[in-house]
Amino acid sequence: MVTPTAISVKGLSVSYERKRVLTNIHIEVEKGKVYGVIGPNGAGKSTLFKSILGMIDINTGYIEVLGKNVEEIRKKIAYVPQRDEVDWDFPATVEDIVLMGRYPHKKILERINKEDRRLAAEALADLGIEELVNRQIGQLSGGQQQRVFIARALCQQAEIFFLDEPFVGVDMLTEEKIITILHKLADKDKTLLVVHHDLSTVEDYFDKVILLNQRLIASGDTKETFTQINISKAYGGQLTILNQTEGFTGN
Amino acid sequence: MQELFNTLSEPFAIRAIMACSMVGVMCGIIGCFIVLRNMSLIGDALSHAILPGIFVSFIFLGYSTIGFFVGSVLAGILSAFMITWIQHNVKTKNDASIGIVFTVMFSLGVIGISWLNSEKGAHLDLGDFLFGNALGVSNEDLVLTAVVMLYTMASVALFYRYLFITTFQPTIAATMGISVKMVHYFLMLLLSFAVVAALRTVGVILVVAMLITPSSTALLLSNKLKVVIVISACIGLVSAILGMILSIFWNTPPGPMMVVVSTFFYALAVLFAFEKGLFPRAIRRYNQSKKIEREDIIKYAFKFFEKKKLTISEIQQYLGLKENRIKSHLDYLKKNGLLSIGSGIGLTYKGKQKAEGLVRAHRLWESYQVDSMGLLEGQIHEEAEILEHHLSEEILDQLDKKLGFPSQDPHGSPIPPKLIAPKRPLLNIKLGTKAFIAKEQISDQVESELWELGLLPDSSITLVKVEKDVVKVKYQGRPLVIRAQLAGLINTKR
Numbered sequence: 092m093v094t095p096t097a098i099s100v101k102g103l104s105v106s107y108e109r110k111r112v113l114t115n116i117h118i119e120v121e122k123g124k125v126y127g128v129i130g131p132n133g134a135g136k137s138t139l140f141k142s143i144l145g146m147i148d149i150n151t152g153y154i155e156v157l158g159k160n161v162e163e164i165r166k167k168i169a170y171v172p173q174r175d176e177v178d179w180d181f182p183a184t185v186e187d188i189v190l191m192g193r194y195p196h197k198k199i200l201e202r203i204n205k206e207d208r209r210l211a212a213e214a215l216a217d218l219g220i221e222e223l224v225n226r227q228i229g230q231l232s233g234g235q236q237q238r239v240f241i242a243r244a245l246c247q248q249a250e251i252f253f254l255d256e257p258f259v260g261v262d263m264l265t266e267e268k269i270i271t272i273l274h275k276l277a278d279k280d281k282t283l284l285v286v287h288h289d290l291s292t293v294e295d296y297f298d299k300v301i302l303l304n305q306r307l308i309a310s311g312d313t314k315e316t317f318t319q320i321n322i323s324k325a326y327g328g329q330l331t332i333l334n335q336t337e338g339f340t341g342n
Numbered sequence: 343m344q345e346l347f348n349t350l351s352e353p354f355a356i357r358a359i360m361a362c363s364m365v366g367v368m369c370g371i372i373g374c375f376i377v378l379r380n381m382s383l384i385g386d387a388l389s390h391a392i393l394p395g396i397f398v399s400f401i402f403l404g405y406s407t408i409g410f411f412v413g414s415v416l417a418g419i420l421s422a423f424m425i426t427w428i429q430h431n432v433k434t435k436n437d438a439s440i441g442i443v444f445t446v447m448f449s450l451g452v453i454g455i456s457w458l459n460s461e462k463g464a465h466l467d468l469g470d471f472l473f474g475n476a477l478g479v480s481n482e483d484l485v486l487t488a489v490v491m492l493y494t495m496a497s498v499a500l501f502y503r504y505l506f507i508t509t510f511q512p513t514i515a516a517t518m519g520i521s522v523k524m525v526h527y528f529l530m531l532l533l534s535f536a537v538v539a540a541l542r543t544v545g546v547i548l549v550v551a552m553l554i555t556p557s558s559t560a561l562l563l564s565n566k567l568k569v570v571i572v573i574s575a576c577i578g579l580v581s582a583i584l585g586m587i588l589s590i591f592w593n594t595p596p597g598p599m600m601v602v603v604s605t606f607f608y609a610l611a612v613l614f615a616f617e618k619g620l621f622p623r624a625i626r627r628y629n630q631s632k633k634i635e636r637e638d639i640i641k642y643a644f645k646f647f648e649k650k651k652l653t654i655s656e657i658q659q660y661l662g663l664k665e666n667r668i669k670s671h672l673d674y675l676k677k678n679g680l681l682s683i684g685s686g687i688g689l690t691y692k693g694k695q696k697a698e699g700l701v702r703a704h705r706l707w708e709s710y711q712v713d714s715m716g717l718l719e720g721q722i723h724e725e726a727e728i729l730e731h732h733l734s735e736e737i738l739d740q741l742d743k744k745l746g747f748p749s750q751d752p753h754g755s756p757i758p759p760k761l762i763a764p765k766r767p768l769l770n771i772k773l774g775t776k777a778f779i780a781k782e783q784i785s786d787q788v789e790s791e792l793w794e795l796g797l798l799p800d801s802s803i804t805l806v807k808v809e810k811d812v813v814k815v816k817y818q819g820r821p822l823v824i825r826a827q828l829a830g831l832i833n834t835k836r
Contacts, residue, residue, distance in 0.1 A: 144517050165519040172513055181378065181510050182567045191507055195518040200500055227565035264740060 096158070097122040097251055097282040098143060103152030105138050112138045116152070116307045120299075122250075123280040125273050127287045127297035127313070131326050134304040136286045140253050144170060157250060166195040169244030171254040174236060179229040185239050186224045189214055192246030214245040218272065234265030241269065245276075252276065252283045259288070270296050293317055346591050355590055358476040361484055362543040362582040362596065364491045366552065368536045370578025371498055373557035374571050375529055378509050382554045383437055384425070387444035388530070389537040389549035391421035393451020393471065400458055400466065407482040411538055418534030421447055422527065448546075473595035474545035476586060483542055490535045497532060498571070505529065506567060543586070545597040552578060555604040562615040577607050634731045635661060636671050637700055640680060643689045644697030651686020678773065679808020690810045691826035692769050698758040704730040705751035705758075706741045712752040713745055719752050764833030768805065769813060769826060776804050777834040788831050795824065803834070 098120035105113040113135040120126060128136050141147045143154055145161040157164055169192070192214070193207040215221040218238040228236060237257055244252050252273075258266045273283050277298070284301075287293065293300060293313065300317050302308035308325040309316045349355055376385045392414035399406065399413030421443050428439040455471070458464040470478055498505065507515045508525040515522050533553075540549045560574035585600030592599075613620050642660050643652055658668050675681040680693035689697060707726040711717045733741075742748075742760065751757055764784045771777045781799045783789045797803065797817060804816040813829045815822050824832075 146513070146516050162519065165517065168517065170514060170517045172511065176511075176513065178378075178510065182561060182565050182570050183506075183510055184566055187506070187567070191511075191514065194503055194507060194520070197503070203503075263744075 095122045096120065097156070099155045100139075100143065101153045103139075103142055103154065104150045105135070105142055105147065106150055112305065113142070114306050116303075118301060118307060118310055120282060120284065122282050123277050124282060124298040125270075125277045125296070126282075126284045127293050127300045128284055128303065129287060129290070129293060129300055129317075129325065130303035130308075134325070136303055137255060139301075139303065140170070140255060140284070140286070144168065144253065164250075166247070167250040169247045169249035169252050171237075171240045171244055171252065171257060173255045174233065174260050177228075177236075179236070181228065183228055184224070185215070185220070185226050185228065185231070185242075186211060188228060188239050189242045189246050192243040192248075195247065210248070211242075211246050214242040217245055218242045219268075232262075233260040234262050234269075237261050237265065237269065241272065250281055252281060254283065254285045256286050256288060290322065346587075349590055350587065354477055354479070357479045357481065357484055358543065358590070358596070359583055359586050361479045361487050361539075362586045362600065363579050364487045365536070365540045365543055366556070366578035366580070366582030366600075367575045368491045368494050368578075369540060369549070369552035370556040370560075370575040371494065371571055372529070372532050372536045373553035373555075373578070374560065374567070374574050375505055375509055376533065376553050377557045377561065378567075379529075382550065383440050384422070384530075385533060385537070385553040386550035387425065387440045388418045388421060388533055389540070389546045390444045391447035391451075392417045392534070392538055392541065393546065394447055394454060395451075396466070396471070397451055397454030397458065400455075400464060407480065407486060410541075411486055414538040414541065415531070415534045417447065417451075418537060419527075419530060422530040422534075426526075469595075470545070471541065472545045472547050474541075474543045474548075474597035476543070476590055476596045479542050487539045490539050494532050494535055497528075501525075501528070502568075543582070543596055544600060545595065548597040548601050551601040551604065552582070555601070555608050556581065559604070559608045559611045562611040562618045565617075577604065581607060632671070635663065635667075636675055637696075637731055639668075639671055639675065640689065640693055640697045641700050643681065643687060644694065644701065647689055647694060647697070651688045653686060657687070679769075679813070682810040688810070690808060691830070692808050695761060695769075695830060699761060700730050702758045702760070703733045703738055705755060706738055706745070706748075707733065708751045708753070709745050709748050709757070710741050722752065763830060766834050766836075767830050768803070768815070768824070768832040768834050769808065769829040771805050771834055773805055773807070776802050777836065778802050780833040780835045783833050784831060788828070788833075791828055792832065795822070797832075 096119055098118070100116055100118040100120075103113055103116040104111070116139065128139065130136055138147070142149050142152075143156065143161065145154075154161065157167060161168070186208075189211040190203055190207060193203060193210065196207075197203070212221065212224070215224060218241060220235055220238050220242065223231060223235060223239075228239065231239065237260075241252075241254075241257070254273075257269060261269070273285070277283060285297070287296070294317060297313050299311060300313050301310040302316065302321050302325045304325045304327070309321045350359070373385070376382060395413035395415070395417030396410050397413075398417075399409040403409035425440050425443045428434055428443065429436050432439070434442070452468065455464075455466050455468055459466060467475070469475075504515075504520060504525050507518070508520060508522050512522045515525075536553070537546075537549050540552060544552055556577035557570070557574040559577050560570045563573055564570045581604035582600050585603040586596050588594075588603070589596040589599040611619065614622065616622055638661060639657055642657060646652060654665065654668060654672070657672075658665055661668065672681060672683065672687065675693070676683050679690055680696055682688055682690045682693075704726045707729050708722045711722040711725065712719065739760070748757055762784070764780070764782075766777075766780070768777070779792065779797050779799050779801055783792065792798075801818065805813060806816050806821070807814040808826070808829075811826050812823050813826055815824060815829075
């Protein structure tokens with residue numbers, strides 16, 4: 092059986108100001124799976140996301156999302172940014188944020204209507220934060236904030252979700268809840284890509300991994316791909332340091 | 343006073359007030375987006391940069407309201423383009439590029455206009471452009487300002503969504519296929535409109551204040567952007583009108599007066615804004631510290647529970663507070679049924695419940711620090727002493743679960759179990775307020791006891807007094823005494 096492809100990246104290279112960030116990347120992302128995108132700082136994880144999302148100029152390469160150019164299917168992709176990229180003092184309520192998920196479905200002068208609000212309420216309920224609907228976003232805990240942005244992606248009825256380090260600044264319990272939600276989405280044939288840093292949880296969290304360090308180190312089923320050899324290839328000399336710090340925190 | 347009214351009913355004054363109120367509204371609305379985008383300096387820049395537009399338009403068209411307007415807007419947009427171009431293509435810092443562009447545009451404008459006056463015999467008063475001139479507003483100006491204001495309001499209403507998302511999260515807007523750049527230049531266009539319309543009344547130097555002061559005030563007052571915009575427009579309107587009236591009265595340039603008035607409102611908000619103001623925050627902190635002191639008294643009394651009663655001086659020594667303050671705390675605690683004060687000070691049943699809750703929070707946090715954070719026994723007490731007043735029931739439940747429901751803290755002292763209580767126990771409702779016996783009770787036992795007392799679901803009950811072991815209530819007009827322990831289990835609803 093041929094698994095349907097969600098994203099196909101062929102020969103992607105990107106550089107910023109003469110500095111090469113990604114070199115000749117080939118990735119096929121399957122539908123209905125939760126992917127962990129793993130690699131050290133500066134490995135180009137965010138750049139990979141931005142390239143697929145069509146937000147930066149790429150040097151070479153060819154990218155298809157759901158068999159099309161990304162510009163044609165923007166409605167179907169949702170991006171959940173890192174928490175520190177958000178201005179938490181902004182005068183916006185939880186509902187304002189979640190309703191943003193409806194924007195791509197609207198024509199230029201079309202108003203937000205009851206149906207949109209219903210979908211927003213549904214998304215909030217799915218994440219168990221319906222009672223926060225009128226709160227200003229800065230008044231939420233880290234975990235609640237993250238859920239609000241995932242709710243927005245749900246409300247958008249996206250097919251593909253890009254999450255950039257969703258577990259940073261989030262407590263363990265919320266982290267577990269979020270990963271459960273992500274897998275539920277995958278069961279509904281949604282595709283999820285998650286930039287992730289904590290190597291100790293990779294095996295539990297992801298169906299597939301993409302190991303990256305400027306080049307593609309490996310991608311595929313977590314069991315076969317997330318091996319000691321591949322990890323050291325991706326992290327190189329940094330891994331020893333990483334192991335030491337993990338030992339130090341006692342996890 | 344009569345004189346002021348006479349002056350204000352002159353046509354020139356009415357025109358000036360109408361013009362500045364429209365400017366106040368427009369700047370108030372646009373200003374919200376300018377402030378939220380950290381573009382205050384751009385607002386200042388565009389206002390200064392429009393002067394060369396006036397010079398050029400005068401050369402071609404002479405004194406023409408429309409000419410001045412179009413010329414100024416074009417100069418503003420041109421500056422916005424130049425600033426953005428430098429920021430993207432030249433290695434000059436962002437704010438420096440803004441400064442370079444607007445100062446040179448302003449200088450060119452000043453040189454040009456002075457030259458027109460001296461060489462071409464024009465009568466363009468630079469002072470009027472810089473600080474505004476109440477007398478200078480013509481009917482044509484009024485019509486133009488009205489059109490521009492309506493256009494601005496309609497644009498913001500229709501394209502609110504785009505302004506909102508590109509201001510809050512431009513990256514997300516881009517992934518949704520919204521052209522962030524286009525929205526930026528559209529906003530620059532609206533900004534130029536507002537600035538140019540403000541030229542007559544406020545003057546180029548101070549327009550930026552009309553953009554940022556009312557909106558910054560509004561941002562202190564609300565957490566919802568739509569509300570912020572409305573408040574900002576209102577403050578802009580009121581400050582402009584008041585400022586204009588005062589300036590006519592004292593015969594000063596209107597711009598500075600409007601700025602002073604709007605800053606006065608800003609200062610009020612800084613001090614008194616409900617959530618973010620300095621005074622309300624200080625009051626909340628004060629109340630919080632009172633709450634903590636009261637809870638400390640309860641904990642201290644709990645330490646000697648069943649051993650002995652306390653005296654005021656003992657409590658005073660322990661907490662190190664003034665006697666009056668302790669006395670007012672004791673009054674409060676007694677009134678709320680947490681302490682019983684007779685021969686000495688002791689806890690009531692309700693007070694004991696409260697104390698156990700605090701001890702539970704304290705010891706659970708200590709256990710968490712040792713178990714999960716890897717701290718040593720000697721390092722944990724002080725943080726727990728602070729956090730016991732702040733940990734919510736929800737967090738405590740999570741801690742308890744994570745720690746595996748421990749029965750002892752790291753020092754070996756018992757951790758009081760989670761209180762079994764309904765959602766809204768009779769024991770904890772506010773004294774003197776009416777409540778209703780809820781249909782849902784936590785156990786059959788409670789239901790049958792209620793039945794025996796003759797307390798029926800949905801019937802109203804008033805808590806009159808909480809004593810050491812009993813509570814006194816009023817039920818259907820008659821007094822009734824209920825054991826405090828039972829009162830802690832009876833569920834009520836509003």
